[in-house]
Amino acid sequence: MRKLHLxxxxxxVLLVQPSWAAIVYTVQLDTSALVGKGAFSLDYQFIDGSGSxxxxxxxxxxxxxxxxxxxxxxxTAILFGGATGDLTGGVTLQDTQFFNEFTQxxxxxxxxxxxxxxxxxxxxxxxxxxxxFAILDSTGAEVATTGPASEFFxxxxxxxxxxxxxxxxxxxxxxDIPAPSVTVASAVPEPGEMGLTLAWLLAMFWSRGRHRRR
Amino acid sequence: xxxxxxSAAGLFAQYNTTILPVPAxxxxxxxxxxxxxxxxxxNNKGQVAATxxxxxxxxxxxxxxxxxxxxxxxxxxxxxxxxxxxxxxxxVVGQIQAKTALGNASQPVVWxxxxxxxxxxxxxxxxxxxxxxxxxxxxxxxxxxxxxxxxTHKADACDWGWIWDGAQFTTILTYTATCGGAPRIxxxxxxxxxxxxxxxxxxxxxxxxxxxxxxxxSFSTPALIVPGRPVSxxxxxxxxxxxxxxxxxxxxxxxxxxxxxxxxxxxxxxxxTNYINANVPPPTASFVAMNNLGQALLLEGFGGxxxxxxxxxxxxTPITLASPITRIDSPAGLNDAGQIAGYATLxxxxxxxxxxxxxxPSGGCAADVTSEVAISRGGFRLNRxxxxxxxxxxxxxxxxxxxxxxxxxxxxNVPSNATLFxxxxxxxxxxxxxxxxxxxxxxxxxxxxxxVTLEFIDTANTGITYSTxxxxxxxxx
Numbered sequence: 001m002r003k004l005h006l007x008x009x010x011x012x013v014l015l016v017q018p019s020w021a022a023i024v025y026t027v028q029l030d031t032s033a034l035v036g037k038g039a040f041s042l043d044y045q046f047i048d049g050s051g052s053x054x055x056x057x058x059x060x061x062x063x064x065x066x067x068x069x070x071x072x073x074x075x076t077a078i079l080f081g082g083a084t085g086d087l088t089g090g091v092t093l094q095d096t097q098f099f100n101e102f103t104q105x106x107x108x109x110x111x112x113x114x115x116x117x118x119x120x121x122x123x124x125x126x127x128x129x130x131x132x133f134a135i136l137d138s139t140g141a142e143v144a145t146t147g148p149a150s151e152f153f154x155x156x157x158x159x160x161x162x163x164x165x166x167x168x169x170x171x172x173x174x175x176d177i178p179a180p181s182v183t184v185a186s187a188v189p190e191p192g193e194m195g196l197t198l199a200w201l202l203a204m205f206w207s208r209g210r211h212r213r214r
Numbered sequence: 215x216x217x218x219x220x221s222a223a224g225l226f227a228q229y230n231t232t233i234l235p236v237p238a239x240x241x242x243x244x245x246x247x248x249x250x251x252x253x254x255x256x257n258n259k260g261q262v263a264a265t266x267x268x269x270x271x272x273x274x275x276x277x278x279x280x281x282x283x284x285x286x287x288x289x290x291x292x293x294x295x296x297x298x299x300x301x302x303x304x305x306v307v308g309q310i311q312a313k314t315a316l317g318n319a320s321q322p323v324v325w326x327x328x329x330x331x332x333x334x335x336x337x338x339x340x341x342x343x344x345x346x347x348x349x350x351x352x353x354x355x356x357x358x359x360x361x362x363x364x365x366t367h368k369a370d371a372c373d374w375g376w377i378w379d380g381a382q383f384t385t386i387l388t389y390t391a392t393c394g395g396a397p398r399i400x401x402x403x404x405x406x407x408x409x410x411x412x413x414x415x416x417x418x419x420x421x422x423x424x425x426x427x428x429x430x431x432s433f434s435t436p437a438l439i440v441p442g443r444p445v446s447x448x449x450x451x452x453x454x455x456x457x458x459x460x461x462x463x464x465x466x467x468x469x470x471x472x473x474x475x476x477x478x479x480x481x482x483x484x485x486x487t488n489y490i491n492a493n494v495p496p497p498t499a500s501f502v503a504m505n506n507l508g509q510a511l512l513l514e515g516f517g518g519x520x521x522x523x524x525x526x527x528x529x530x531t532p533i534t535l536a537s538p539i540t541r542i543d544s545p546a547g548l549n550d551a552g553q554i555a556g557y558a559t560l561x562x563x564x565x566x567x568x569x570x571x572x573x574x575p576s577g578g579c580a581a582d583v584t585s586e587v588a589i590s591r592g593g594f595r596l597n598r599x600x601x602x603x604x605x606x607x608x609x610x611x612x613x614x615x616x617x618x619x620x621x622x623x624x625x626x627n628v629p630s631n632a633t634l635f636x637x638x639x640x641x642x643x644x645x646x647x648x649x650x651x652x653x654x655x656x657x658x659x660x661x662x663x664x665x666v667t668l669e670f671i672d673t674a675n676t677g678i679t680y681s682t683x684x685x686x687x688x689x690x691x
Contacts, residue, residue, distance in 0.1 A: 043598070045595055045596060047593060047594040047595065047596070047603075048677070049593065050677050050678070050679050051676055051677020051678070051679075052677060052679065080675075097676075098675065098676050098677040098678075099596065099675040099676075101596075125679075126591065127591045127593065127594075127679075128591075128592065128593045129593060130592065130593020130594060130595065132593075132595040134595075134598075136598060140598055141598050141599035142597065142598055142599055144599075148595070148604045148606060148667050149595040149596070149597035149604040150597060150599065151595055154593070154595065156592055156593045157593075158592075
């Protein structure tokens with residue numbers, strides 16, 4: 001009986017991981033290489049999977065808690081599509097259309113950090129919504145990274161646990177910036193899965209307790 | 215998992231030939247000619263736009279789909295002046311003239327299906343000539359999204375280049391030359407083509423670099439115009455010019471032109487960075503068409519029977535014409551599938567005919583292995599530096615055996631607002647035709663994955679949708 005109980009809990013831990021309604025990430029980037037090197041902009045793009053009506057308006061990204069180190073935001077925000085806000089009060093992007101973008105200037109300090117909350121509803125069309133973040137130089141081009149489109153990181157909403165990829169400066173690029181640290185700060189469970197989530201968390205706690213006792 | 219680097223399809227050696235038939239109701243004899251549209255007569259689906267001419271008859275525009283003609287009605291009160299191009303959506307652009315017109319007065323017309331829409335003259339004022347009946351508006355080419363580049367001539371020093379987006383003029387193509395270090399003349403500008411990113415190559419009137427004359431129009435040079443950026447003059451010798459044949463720009467920002475070569479003309483190709491002498495022996499040579507792979511169509515030696523060749527990166531592959539074709543001339547087109555449409559002379563029972571011929575690469579079709587693979591797609595990001603949307607697509611071999619290369623990922627039903635950049639070719643053998651693909655030369659072992667970084671041109675920033683196929687092994691795609 002005890003063996004069955006253990007197997008049940010192990011199954012809960014391994015197989016019935018809950019879905020998150022949203023995930024909050026903490027992003028930190030070393031921008032010291034940009035200090036005193038001119039004007040730059042933060043660029044968030046939130047692109048819908050297809051732009052089709054069945055895929056639109058199902059995800060929202062909010063960015064806030066900006067820390068520019070010794071730097072500061074500058075200028076006014078340039079908004080496209082479902083983008084609102086600014087670097088002082090916070091930024092919101094919704095997939096109201098295919099292409100949604102927020103851009104605003106900043107004076108770089110030694111670091112840049114912010115929180116990012118992303119809802120996690122995969123598009124029914126099969127191509128995921130994707131948030132990506134880049135730094136633009138004074139010409140409007142991305143500071144080059146090894147990312148496919150010179151982004152520093154992307155969050156691809158391909159499941160309730162999105163795929164996060166991050167990149168550093170490209171070899172030989174004008175600015176040497178390491179890949180950002182992108183960590184999960186917290187996760188918001190689906191409303192209907194509170195019980196399952198509680199069981200999952202208890203199982204995790206119990207499992208860790210047994211592991212420590214051994 | 216391995217990354218996939220696209221490889222361009224090579225030039226073809228063998229072709230099947232189709233002669234476009236004369237539409238019903240028009241006599242099919244030596245007095246009837248079928249002339250391809252002058253800028254881009256063939257689209258990637260193999261549809262051809264051409265004009266049926268006959269003495270005593272106004273030119274009749276038509277589109278041939280799989281060899282079957284559909285007539286394009288000319289608006290009442292007008293006659294066809296010139297037929298220019300057809301895009302991948304089958305939209306045709308031409309130039310019409312009022313039957314009461316003065317001189318060369320004319321204006322653009324667009325056929326969406328069989329419905330014609332007349333494009334107005336560019337509205338800029340011209341104090342020296344307010345008589346609209348004398349204006350000459352010339353469309354040059356149409357891109358995949360339906361954007362048209364052209365120019366409007368109202369009087370001397372009243373010339374404008376423009377882009378029409380299907381509903382309005384969106385871009386005014388202008389250039390102010392400098393003379394003695396200061397802006398001096400506003401040059402006249404002749405657009406020569408438009409690509410899917412709305413980039414335009416044009417001939418600009420500039421100060422004469424030899425005499426130093428600052429008279430407007432005293433000299434011309436080719437230039438690249440990218441909306442929102444300064445005009446970029448091509449780094450070619452002062453005597454080099456674009457030609458008046460074919461759409462003069464592809465999606466790689468490549469073009470071609472001519473230069474003096476003794477008493478003849480030589481051909482040069484602009485590869486996006488430098489010019490390349492086509493290096494064809496005298497007497498003369500000219501590029502007449504180009505596709506989005508950087509492949510071009512070359513005519514060597516005018517008069518007699520000019521040699522037709524395909525050309526890429528300095529290598530030319532002569533084409534052997536099949537009977538009854540005796541020669542092919544300009545106008546001509548070359549699509550991304552390698553199909554050629556050209557103005558052909560035929561000889562049948564001692565009688566010569568002028569027709570449009572379509573040459574389609576021949577050979578066996580490559581195998582469709584879509585059922586043996588899994589395809590997953592990532593999201594999009596707009597690369598501000600290139601202006602292209604990027605997307606990662608991964609193909610995994612789920613079969614128990616290796617799939618022989620080349621591996622070609624085909625993208626069907628891409629909407630007209632989007633264009634795959636850096637393609638390896640377009641399908642001509644595996645239906646549907648005209649779909650772009652990206653290829654890698656290597657085999658794909660069982661369980662192995664390849665990841666493709668796609669780039670799409672999408673100037674409207676609207677949705678990019680498509681379905682996929684995978685075609686592999688030797689053979690035509």
